[in-house]
Amino acid sequence: MKPTLPKGTRDLGPDQVDRRQHIFGVIREAFVRRGYRPLETPAMESLDTLTGKYGEEGDQLLFKILNNGDYLAKADPAALESRDSALLTRSIAKRGLRYDLTVPFARYVAMNQHLLSFPFKRYQIQPVWRADRPQKGRYQEFFQCDADVIGSSSLMYEAELIRVYDEVFHALGIPVEIRINHRRLLQGLARICRLESHWQTLTTAMDKADKIGWDGVQAELIRHGLPAELVDRAIRLLQSSPSGARDADLAADPDGAAGLSELAEIRTYLGSAPLHNRLVDDLTLARGLSYYTGAILEVKATEVAMGSLGGGGRYADLTGLFGLPGMSGVGISFGADRIYDVMEEQRLFPASALHRLQVLVLCLDAEGHAESYRLTESLRASGIIADLYPEAAKLQKMMKYADSIGAGHVLIIGEEERASGLYTLRHMAEGIQQKLDLKGIIHALTAPTNC
Amino acid sequence: MKPTLPKGTRDLGPDQVDRRQHIFGVIREAFVRRGYRPLETPAMESLDTLTGKYGEEGDQLLFKILNNGDYLAKADPAALESRDSALLTRSIAKRGLRYDLTVPFARYVAMNQHLLSFPFKRYQIQPVWRADRPQKGRYQEFFQCDADVIGSSSLMYEAELIRVYDEVFHALGIPVEIRINHRRLLQGLARICRLESHWQTLTTAMDKADKIGWDGVQAELIRHGLPAELVDRAIRLLQSSPSGARDADLAADPDGAAGLSELAEIRTYLGSAPLHNRLVDDLTLARGLSYYTGAILEVKATEVAMGSLGGGGRYADLTGLFGLPGMSGVGISFGADRIYDVMEEQRLFPASALHRLQVLVLCLDAEGHAESYRLTESLRASGIIADLYPEAAKLQKMMKYADSIGAGHVLIIGEEERASGLYTLRHMAEGIQQKLDLKGIIHALTAPTNC
Numbered sequence: 019m020k021p022t023l024p025k026g027t028r029d030l031g032p033d034q035v036d037r038r039q040h041i042f043g044v045i046r047e048a049f050v051r052r053g054y055r056p057l058e059t060p061a062m063e064s065l066d067t068l069t070g071k072y073g074e075e076g077d078q079l080l081f082k083i084l085n086n087g088d089y090l091a092k093a094d095p096a097a098l099e100s101r102d103s104a105l106l107t108r109s110i111a112k113r114g115l116r117y118d119l120t121v122p123f124a125r126y127v128a129m130n131q132h133l134l135s136f137p138f139k140r141y142q143i144q145p146v147w148r149a150d151r152p153q154k155g156r157y158q159e160f161f162q163c164d165a166d167v168i169g170s171s172s173l174m175y176e177a178e179l180i181r182v183y184d185e186v187f188h189a190l191g192i193p194v195e196i197r198i199n200h201r202r203l204l205q206g207l208a209r210i211c212r213l214e215s216h217w218q219t220l221t222t223a224m225d226k227a228d229k230i231g232w233d234g235v236q237a238e239l240i241r242h243g244l245p246a247e248l249v250d251r252a253i254r255l256l257q258s259s260p261s262g263a264r265d266a267d268l269a270a271d272p273d274g275a276a277g278l279s280e281l282a283e284i285r286t287y288l289g290s291a292p293l294h295n296r297l298v299d300d301l302t303l304a305r306g307l308s309y310y311t312g313a314i315l316e317v318k319a320t321e322v323a324m325g326s327l328g329g330g331g332r333y334a335d336l337t338g339l340f341g342l343p344g345m346s347g348v349g350i351s352f353g354a355d356r357i358y359d360v361m362e363e364q365r366l367f368p369a370s371a372l373h374r375l376q377v378l379v380l381c382l383d384a385e386g387h388a389e390s391y392r393l394t395e396s397l398r399a400s401g402i403i404a405d406l407y408p409e410a411a412k413l414q415k416m417m418k419y420a421d422s423i424g425a426g427h428v429l430i431i432g433e434e435e436r437a438s439g440l441y442t443l444r445h446m447a448e449g450i451q452q453k454l455d456l457k458g459i460i461h462a463l464t465a466p467t468n469c
Numbered sequence: 470m471k472p473t474l475p476k477g478t479r480d481l482g483p484d485q486v487d488r489r490q491h492i493f494g495v496i497r498e499a500f501v502r503r504g505y506r507p508l509e510t511p512a513m514e515s516l517d518t519l520t521g522k523y524g525e526e527g528d529q530l531l532f533k534i535l536n537n538g539d540y541l542a543k544a545d546p547a548a549l550e551s552r553d554s555a556l557l558t559r560s561i562a563k564r565g566l567r568y569d570l571t572v573p574f575a576r577y578v579a580m581n582q583h584l585l586s587f588p589f590k591r592y593q594i595q596p597v598w599r600a601d602r603p604q605k606g607r608y609q610e611f612f613q614c615d616a617d618v619i620g621s622s623s624l625m626y627e628a629e630l631i632r633v634y635d636e637v638f639h640a641l642g643i644p645v646e647i648r649i650n651h652r653r654l655l656q657g658l659a660r661i662c663r664l665e666s667h668w669q670t671l672t673t674a675m676d677k678a679d680k681i682g683w684d685g686v687q688a689e690l691i692r693h694g695l696p697a698e699l700v701d702r703a704i705r706l707l708q709s710s711p712s713g714a715r716d717a718d719l720a721a722d723p724d725g726a727a728g729l730s731e732l733a734e735i736r737t738y739l740g741s742a743p744l745h746n747r748l749v750d751d752l753t754l755a756r757g758l759s760y761y762t763g764a765i766l767e768v769k770a771t772e773v774a775m776g777s778l779g780g781g782g783r784y785a786d787l788t789g790l791f792g793l794p795g796m797s798g799v800g801i802s803f804g805a806d807r808i809y810d811v812m813e814e815q816r817l818f819p820a821s822a823l824h825r826l827q828v829l830v831l832c833l834d835a836e837g838h839a840e841s842y843r844l845t846e847s848l849r850a851s852g853i854i855a856d857l858y859p860e861a862a863k864l865q866k867m868m869k870y871a872d873s874i875g876a877g878h879v880l881i882i883g884e885e886e887r888a889s890g891l892y893t894l895r896h897m898a899e900g901i902q903q904k905l906d907l908k909g910i911i912h913a914l915t916a917p918t919n920c
Contacts, residue, residue, distance in 0.1 A: 019517065019790070019791065019792065020791075020792055021518055021576040021579050021580050021791040021792070022515060022517075022518075022580070023511065023514070023515070023580070024511070024513050024514065024515050024563065024564050027511035027513055027514075028511065029508065029509070029510050029511070029577050029580075029581075030508070030509040030510075031508065031581075032506030032507055032508065032591070035506075035507035035508065035509050036506075036507060039507070050824045050854060051849045051852065051853070051854055051855070052849060052854075052855075052856060053826050053829075053854060053855070053856035055483030055486075055487075055824070055825075056483055056486035056487060056490070057480065057481070057482065057483065057486065058480065058481040058485075058486050059480050059481075060474065060475070060478035060479065060480065060610050061512060061566075061596065061598070061610060062475050062478055062532075062598070062609070062610065063474070063475065063478075064473060064474070064475050066470065066473075067472055067473075078537070078538075079537075081513075081534050081535075081537070082534070082535040083532050083533070083534055083535070083566075084532075084533040084534070084535050084558065084561075084562055086529070086530075086532070086600040087529075087554070088554045089554050090552045090553070090554040090557060091552075091554070093552075098549065101541045101542075101544075102541070103538070103539045103540050103541040103542070106541060107535065110535075111535050112475065113475050115512075115534075125472040126480050128472050129472050129473070129474070129480075130480075130482075135870055135873040135874050137859055139856075140483070145512065147512070147513070149537040158513075159511050159512060159513065170859040170860070172859035172860055174838070174839075174842050174857065174859055175859070177842065178842075181846060286839045287839050287842050287843075289839065289840075289842075289843045291843060291846065339470070340470065340471075340472040341470065341471055341472070373501045373506070374506075375504050378504075387625070388625075388737045388738050388740065389740075391625050391628065391629075391738050391740075392738075392740045392742060395629075395632060395742065398502045398503060401502065402502070403501060403502055403503075403504060404502070404503075404504065405503060405504035405590075406625065408588055408621040408623035408625055408626070409621070409623055419586055422586040423586050
């Protein structure tokens with residue numbers, strides 16, 4: 019049989035895994051140093067846990083797992099009779115694959131509320147699965163990378179998560195802009211413009227300004243039946259600069275005032291220690307997720323056209339659905355696949371991200387092969403990534419292999435080299451050769467430039 | 470709703486994830502230094518790829534994923550009519566969850582044969598799913614941790630993988646015995662005892678000697694109709710020590726001679742550099758997997774009663790099923806869950822495996838909170854795992870939190886401390902307090918014992 023992969027899935031080969039681990043490593047480090055602890059939840063959750071959390075469209079995109087054994091024995095006869103797939107699913111599939119990391123986190127916190135100490139800070143880096151139509155560069159299995167603090171309303175955490183974004187993107191070499199807004203500013207804006215009852219329509223349209231322009235937003239709002247005059251005012255306010263008249267208007271509204279005050283407090287926490295990237299107030303930032311109730315964050319690359327590389331915000335109640343109400347939290351996520359694409363496009367991955375061979379040992383004669391293997395083990399014991407070509411072969415053949423796997427150096431060992439204890443170390447890219455003893459080789463390969 | 474987890478699944482909390490990462494980190498390091506590269510395959514594979522690879526029982530333990538959308542529209546009407554679950558599955562589920570890492574690896578190699586350079590060395594650490602009946606300590610989702618070299622028959626790799634086992638278990642602090650055998654020795658043994666045609670029965674029974682004793686093995690073989698005299702001879706040979714008469718008998722058989730010669734060559738590669746653990750010839754070692762054709766390896770803890778902590782061997786043809794015949798390979802795997810259990814039982818996890826807070830900063834007055842946050846960020850910038858209690862609160866309450874999350878130290882900041890720049894650093898376990906300035910705190914927390 020000719021093997022294939024299911025549509026929408028992919029293998030990650032060696033270089034891809036190494037590079038993705040580089041990204042995750044930088045992110046993990048920033049979280050760990052701030053007291054975030056790791057959590058891993060199972061790929062399979064009860065469909066009771068997942069269903070109804072992601073809207074109707076989300077429910078359709080859940081991958082459902084067929085019950086094992088003779089599942090038809092317990093299947094709903096009416097659903098079978100009427101050939102109703104959706105109805106039948108309830109009786110033949112109890113489990114589904116994780117769709118995001120937020121719902122499993124909320125489920126975990128609710129289940130373990132008596133064991134956890136709050137505030138509880140966790141990060142989670144795991145794959146999720148969505149039955150989206152596969153597209154170029156979009157997969158049905160992809161990694162998410164989230165961190166949340168739950169059980170405190172302190173605005174210190176907003177500042178902390180801004181620092182995480184700033185530090186991570188700086189370490190990865192991606193210049194970004196961190197945008198911040200506050201849900202209560204948007205509520206204030208709606209009230210000022212007497213559009214309170216159209217708050218959802220307004221933010222949904224606003225969110226598209228990047229794609230359809232402000233004229234498009236205006237047209238959409240008017241198409242939805244909002245009064246033209248009020249729409250004009252809202253769009254003027256949204257586009258105005260965040261100072262002077264606009265903030266005075268917002269400050270006069272109770273929600274607007276609360277939003278402004280929280281944003282100011284976040285900046286107090288940030289203090290005067292400079293950020294590597296710009297933190298920008300952006301009243302037009304809405305973000306889709308309806309559970310945000312406080313500050314909202316989003317990260318965009320400044321030098322590449324690419325959707326957001328991360329986003330997050332504060333929610334007043336994430337675990338209420340699972341029977342634990344009133345837990346305020348704030349979280350952010352990193353768009354790992356987009357970050358990967360930006361770094362690849364801009365060639366930002368450091369050479370050290372790839373754990374390729376530093377040296378491939380080439381033994382010219384069968385008699386010396388076992389001895390060459392033992393020498394290779396000594397290199398490894400010194401922390402060098404080293405391997406030996408598995409048999410004595412023609413130099414050309416072995417060189418071709420070294421080249422194809424991207425080995426940094428080759429070390430050539432023949433009868434003469436074994437006798438003298440001096441071996442030829444060749445730098446593959448530069449073609450420079452040196453005769454060195456074992457100590458010299460270890461020194462050459464562990465010098466900082468070869469790490 | 471009261472949230473639950475599906476049977477057979479579990480969450481891994483912070484300490485568990487940290488500890489498991491410690492195990493994976495040690496294993497990964499040993500592989501990377503030997504030129505193994507990482508591979509990640511998707512959780513979902515085509516059922517065509519998975520079915521028929523794990524025997525009939527394995528097929529039943531595959532988790533199958535329901536096709537999305539109106540799957541009943543394409544369902545087999547006859548299967549629906551007859552309520553035949555197994556038959557219906559073929560028309561309503563195209564995908565299944567990964568059952569092990571070997572079949573996806575073989576599929577990957579066959580699919581990418583023209584892009585890969587051979588020998589190809591890969592390691593893979595990913596979860597797999599099996600619909601086994603859940604038991605205490607046994608889950609339907611668990612991690613496997615495999616490494617294989619494919620595309621070379623060099624016995625150097627057997628030696629290399631023995632070194633990996635030796636190094637990893639030494640680094641983890643688990644004393645083990647590495648057992649080695651060779652499939653051709655077992656074939657030779659069967660021929661010597663004139664039990665060639667009963668080779669499968671013999672090895673299957675042999676494999677149970679640990680559990681049912683040699684008397685039990687003998688009884689089982691006789692029950693299967695093998696001649697008592699020949700069975701006696703086989704068991705005498707199996708139990709005899711690996712030298713003198715026994716090896717002379719085996720050496721007289723072509724398969725036995727080949728097996729002995731390969732084992733000797735592996736020992737030549739290992740050379741005189743001592744192993745940390747014992748490498749033991751064990752003619753009774755068979756291991757279940759029928760695809761092994763050469764050397765067979767197994768690792769057992771010597772100081773705890775526990776099944777094998779790892780195993781592997783050489784196979785002449787792993788990818789033939791996927792259209793790429795004649796690829797010799799050798800691989801090993803680590804039993805991550807058992808290793809975890811041994812390490813927990815024996816308290817072998819180093820304190821450094823847990824990335825808990827080194828210091829929790831406690832601010833006594835609201836006025837100083839933002840300043841305390843910025844001081845906390847300076848500690849983090851020095852590489853210290855640090856956090857700040859999110860609000861000014863009673864010392865007792867904050868100390869209780871510090872204790873519950875296992876913080877190593879607390880740093881107490883009040884009005885007086887901010888004025889003087891001298892803060893109280895308290896070691897939680899020892900109860901010792903010091904007054905230090907910021908530099909002194911960083912020094913105290915980054916000294917080697919606190920890393």
